[in-house]
Amino acid sequence: MRTLLFLLQKEFRQIFRDPSILRLIFIMPVIQLVMLPFAADYEIKNIQLAVTDNDHSAYSRLLVSKITASGYFKLSALPGTEKQALKVIEKDQADMVLFIPAGFEKNLVKEGEAPLMISTNAINGVKGGLGNSYLQQIIREFNQDIRAEWIQLPRFNPEVQLETTVSNWYNPHMNYKLFMVPGILVLLLTMVGANLTAINIVREKEIGTIEQINVTPVRKVHFILGKLIPFWILGILVFTLGLLIARVLYGITPVGSPLTIYVFAAVYLLAVLGLGLLISTYAHTQQQAMLISFFLMMIFILMGGLYTSIDSMPEWAKMITRFNPVTYFIEVIRMVVLKGSGLAEIRGHLVVISIFALILNAWAVLNYHKRS
Amino acid sequence: MGNGGVKLKRKMYAVSVNNIAKSYGAKKNVTPALHGISFDVKPGELFGLIGPDGAGKTTLFRILTTLLLPDKGTASVDGFDVVNAYKSIRRRVGYMPGRFSLYQDLTVKENLDFFATIFNTSIEKNYDLVKDIYAQIEPFSNRMAGKLSGGMKQKLALSCALIHRPSVLFLDEPTTGVDAVSRKEFWEMLKRLKAEGITILVSTPYMDEAGMCDRVALIQSGRLLEMDTPSAIIRDFSKKLLALKGPDMLTLLQAIRSHKDVADAYPFGEFHHVVLEQDDESGLLGYLQDNGIAFEAKMAVPDIEDCFIQLMKEER
Missing domain, CATH: 3.30.70.980 (YebC, transcriptional regulation domain)
Incomplete structure (x- = not known):
């Protein structure tokens, strides 16, 4: 016990003596939490729209002004011909082109039917897809407005019509920050936890101090606990800082109990630190440790359900996400922050992450040899 | 020799090495480091292992300090087998690796304190043993170990290796990269430690240091070429x-x-x-x-x- 206390004292001394690392640990999450949620925005705005209006009628002008008034589109060019319009897309001056053919108004009034054409630059698939549906929705509304103007609708609709009203539960205003910010917080905790432990131990290998420790009677368990506990405490501090930023900057107060989040975070950190420890037992240099953890982080982040929905992944990818600790914490933190879930609801997740913590740490301890 | 003989031999010698062999690498790319080396060191002896770089000195030391497992052969330190009784050995040997490997971001005092504590002892208890050496760096006890000069680092490393009063001390190339005056001082310190009854194994690439040892072994390419007292070697x-x-x-x-x-x-x-x-x-x-x-x-x-x-x- 005395040995462990002394190991901890030494570890904390070293951490506090390296102010650059300490600063990084705390400044990195602040900057990322301030920046990323604004940038990782799913709402597409400011779509550059070019309109080729060959009709020059009252209706075509009305349609264009309705589109630009929506706030999603910016009129960027008014090319005269179809050919010129495609050039505009090619030069990246417009994301979409709307063609209004000559005789649009005439056809609409006489035939009750008029074609329109939309061309979209689909290099950025998300932007193209969303732009298309926004534009179609506006045109549909425009269509209904005209109908209402031309046809005197009967009091009761003779045709069967379905009308849907959407109500968004748990996030009524579809505020994407509410689910992005907690998710980003999880990633930060993962990176701080896994990277710091891995690099710290590998550094002792590189400098040779670990060899000096290995010839002493220090027990393996004490040495490893001496590494885990300080970084566990640092991780909890970083996490608390993140929650405070979420509250102050984004006004996010968890609907559920913060205690529930902390219980999960405590176990989650053990799992992540175990991963860092495991990496350190395999890596011989800091570069190796960095590369391995970078590789894992990419997979964890992109397959963790933060940026893309896991439900829309193929089956094999879904299988992989089940082995990704990040997935579980992101689900849990969203459940607690948005829905107010309690310990009872996250029990399953807690069990899984405990198993992760157990396996990763046991593996690391078994693989750490005091001699080769 | 029967089992009883081995036990007797272990009791008689501070270090006993029997036919130790070790190779690095695997399968097609094997580099042999030691080819079946045997020697014994008596308690209280100052034993020198002299040989050029790459002779296998460090490998041998790492095996004896339980950091490395030998491929073949047996060895004992202070009567304990290096493979089976490694825990007992770790409590009673001091090891100073060739490369300075103390915590550079801890102070002189903190390093010494740290190594005293993990051996369950304190600086005060064994101060008399390290006094001569530590007194020279004590004025800098609040300086970071990384900011010490080469000679001072070496003294700190020796203090840390001694602070738990080991019965056998392993010094791997302690004088490499140290100036001539400090080298001479260092050997004086070793003589004083020998007087305390500590068995010392020291390796060095400098042949002129051989004369300072009680006995020397010349090692090259993983083989012992000669082993005797310096005067006997000269006589031959x-x-x-x-x-x-x-x-x-x-x-x-x-x-x-x-x-x-x-x-x-x-x-x-x-x-x-x-x-x-x-x-x-x-x-x-x-x-x-x-x-x-x-x-x-x-x-x-x-x-x-x-x-x-x-x-x-x-x-x-």
Whole structure:
């Protein structure tokens, strides 16, 4: 016990003596939490729209002004011909082109039917897809407005019509920050936890101090606990800082109990630190440790359900996400922050992450040899 | 030798090495480091392991300090087997690796405190043992270990290796990269530690340090070439040794080497040392005069370096 206390004292001394690392640990999450949620925005705005209006009628002008008034589109060019319009897309001056053919108004009034054409630059698939549906929705509304103007609708609709009203539960205003910010917080905790432990131990290998420790009677368990506990405490501090930023900057107060989040975070950190420890037992240099953890982080982040929905992944990818600790914490933190879930609801997740913590740490301890 | 014999031998010697072999690498790319080495070190002895870089000194030390498992053979330190009783060994040996490997971001005092504590002791308890060495760096006890000079780092490392009063001390190339004055001081310190009854194994690539040891073993390419007291090794030098110098040392050396009576010739300080095949040097001296090379010659008393150079030449 005395040995462990002394190991901890030494570890904390070293951490506090390296102010650059300490600063990084705390400044990195602040900057990322301030920046990323604004940038990782799913709402597409400011779509550059070019309109080729060959009709020059009252209706075509009305349609264009309705589109630009929506706030999603910016009129960027008014090319005269179809050919010129495609050039505009090619030069990246417009994301979409709307063609209004000559005789649009005439056809609409006489035939009750008029074609329109939309061309979209689909290099950025998300932007193209969303732009298309926004534009179609506006045109549909425009269509209904005209109908209402031309046809005197009967009091009761003779045709069967379905009308849907959407109500968004748990996030009524579809505020994407509410689910992005907690998710980003999880990633930060993962990176701080896994990277710091891995690099710290590998550094002792590189400098040779670990060899000096290995010839002493220090027990393996004490040495490893001496590494885990300080970084566990640092991780909890970083996490608390993140929650405070979420509250102050984004006004996010968890609907559920913060205690529930902390219980999960405590176990989650053990799992992540175990991963860092495991990496350190395999890596011989800091570069190796960095590369391995970078590789894992990419997979964890992109397959963790933060940026893309896991439900829309193929089956094999879904299988992989089940082995990704990040997935579980992101689900849990969203459940607690948005829905107010309690310990009872996250029990399953807690069990899984405990198993992760157990396996990763046991593996690391078994693989750490005091001699080769 | 039966089991009882091995046990007896272990009790008698502070370090006992029997046919230890170790190779690095796997399958097709095996690099042998030690080929079945055996030797014994008596308690309280100052034992030197002399050999060039890559001879296997560090590998041997790492096996004896339980950091590395041998492929073959057995070894014991202070009566404990290095493979089975490694825990007991770790409590009673001090190891100073060739590379400075203390915590550079801890102070001198903190490093010493740290190593005292993990051995369950304190600086105060064993202060008398490290006093002579530690007193020299004590004025800097609040300085970071990384900011010490080379000689001071070495003293700190030795203090840390000694703070738990080990019975056997392993020093891996402690004087490499240390200036001549500090080297001399260091050997003085070792003599004082020896007086405390600590068995010391020291490795070094410098042959001139061999004379400071009670016994030395010459190691090359993983094999022991010779093991004896320095004076006995010098006594065994049977050939005649000449020292020659002249105004043009290079031409002189080339001329000496071209003569058939010469077994070996090499620069040695301001002279060339010449080992003769037979006792009569007149053939060589006459040959040099005939070729018009100016020189002066005298008989030389072989020292330990001459012996090692011969031993290493013979082995090759």
